[in-house]
Amino acid sequence: MKQQKQTGAGHTEPDMLSAAQQLAAVAKRVRQLVDDQYRYWHENLMPTLERESIRFLTYPDVGAKTQKFSRTISKTRYSRC
Numbered sequence: 001m002k003q004q005k006q007t008g009a010g011h012t013e014p015d016m017l018s019a020a021q022q023l024a025a026v027a028k029r030v031r032q033l034v035d036d037q038y039r040y041w042h043e044n045l046m047p048t049l050e051r052e053s054i055r056f057l058t059y060p061d062v063g064a065k066t067q068k069f070s071r072t073i074s075k076t077r078y079s080r081c
Contacts, residue, residue, distance in 0.1 A: 017025070049055070059067065 046056075059070075062070075
Protein backbone atom coordinates (compact mmCIF):
# COMPACT_ATOMS: atom_id res chain seq x y z
CA MET A 1 0.00 0.00 0.00
CA LYS A 2 2.82 2.40 0.80
CA GLN A 3 4.37 1.77 -2.60
CA GLN A 4 1.01 2.23 -4.27
CA LYS A 5 0.57 5.52 -2.42
CA GLN A 6 4.05 6.71 -3.42
CA THR A 7 3.50 5.87 -7.08
CA GLY A 8 0.00 7.30 -7.10
CA ALA A 9 -1.61 4.02 -8.13
CA GLY A 10 -5.37 4.24 -8.57
CA HIS A 11 -8.16 2.22 -7.02
CA THR A 12 -6.95 -1.36 -7.26
CA GLU A 13 -9.02 -2.99 -4.54
CA PRO A 14 -12.66 -4.13 -4.68
CA ASP A 15 -13.60 -1.56 -2.02
CA MET A 16 -12.48 1.21 -4.42
CA LEU A 17 -10.28 2.87 -1.82
CA SER A 18 -7.01 4.38 -2.90
CA ALA A 19 -3.80 3.28 -1.22
CA ALA A 20 -3.77 6.53 0.78
CA GLN A 21 -7.34 5.90 1.94
CA GLN A 22 -6.51 2.31 2.89
CA LEU A 23 -3.47 3.42 4.89
CA ALA A 24 -5.53 6.09 6.65
CA ALA A 25 -8.17 3.49 7.56
CA VAL A 26 -5.52 1.08 8.88
CA ALA A 27 -3.88 3.86 10.93
CA LYS A 28 -7.25 4.85 12.41
CA ARG A 29 -8.05 1.26 13.38
CA VAL A 30 -4.60 0.70 14.90
CA ARG A 31 -5.01 3.84 17.03
CA GLN A 32 -8.39 2.53 18.22
CA LEU A 33 -6.88 -0.84 19.13
CA VAL A 34 -4.02 0.76 21.05
CA ASP A 35 -6.46 3.03 22.90
CA ASP A 36 -8.57 -0.03 23.81
CA GLN A 37 -5.44 -1.85 24.98
CA TYR A 38 -4.36 0.99 27.26
CA ARG A 39 -7.88 1.42 28.63
CA TYR A 40 -8.16 -2.30 29.40
CA TRP A 41 -4.74 -2.33 31.01
CA HIS A 42 -5.51 0.61 33.31
CA GLU A 43 -9.16 -0.15 34.07
CA ASN A 44 -9.04 -3.94 34.36
CA LEU A 45 -5.64 -5.59 34.50
CA MET A 46 -3.80 -3.18 36.79
CA PRO A 47 -6.54 -3.13 39.46
CA THR A 48 -6.79 -6.94 39.34
CA LEU A 49 -3.04 -7.34 39.70
CA GLU A 50 -2.92 -4.80 42.53
CA ARG A 51 -5.60 -6.75 44.43
CA GLU A 52 -3.25 -9.74 44.18
CA SER A 53 -0.34 -7.61 45.46
CA ILE A 54 1.36 -7.61 42.07
CA ARG A 55 2.89 -4.24 41.36
CA PHE A 56 4.94 -2.77 38.55
CA LEU A 57 7.71 -0.52 39.74
CA THR A 58 9.40 2.23 37.83
CA TYR A 59 13.18 2.25 37.66
CA PRO A 60 13.57 4.91 40.41
CA ASP A 61 11.22 2.93 42.69
CA VAL A 62 13.37 -0.21 42.80
CA GLY A 63 16.28 1.30 44.70
CA ALA A 64 19.98 1.64 44.08
CA LYS A 65 20.92 -2.01 44.69
CA THR A 66 18.41 -3.33 42.15
CA GLN A 67 19.32 -0.60 39.66
CA LYS A 68 22.99 -1.63 39.89
CA PHE A 69 22.05 -5.29 39.41
CA SER A 70 19.92 -4.39 36.40
CA ARG A 71 22.76 -2.42 34.79
CA THR A 72 25.18 -5.31 35.38
CA ILE A 73 22.82 -7.84 33.82
CA SER A 74 22.14 -5.57 30.86
CA LYS A 75 25.83 -5.05 30.18
CA THR A 76 26.50 -8.78 30.45
CA ARG A 77 23.64 -9.86 28.20
CA TYR A 78 23.88 -7.20 25.54
CA SER A 79 27.64 -6.82 25.28
CA ARG A 80 27.69 -10.04 23.23
CA CYS A 81 25.40 -8.62 20.52
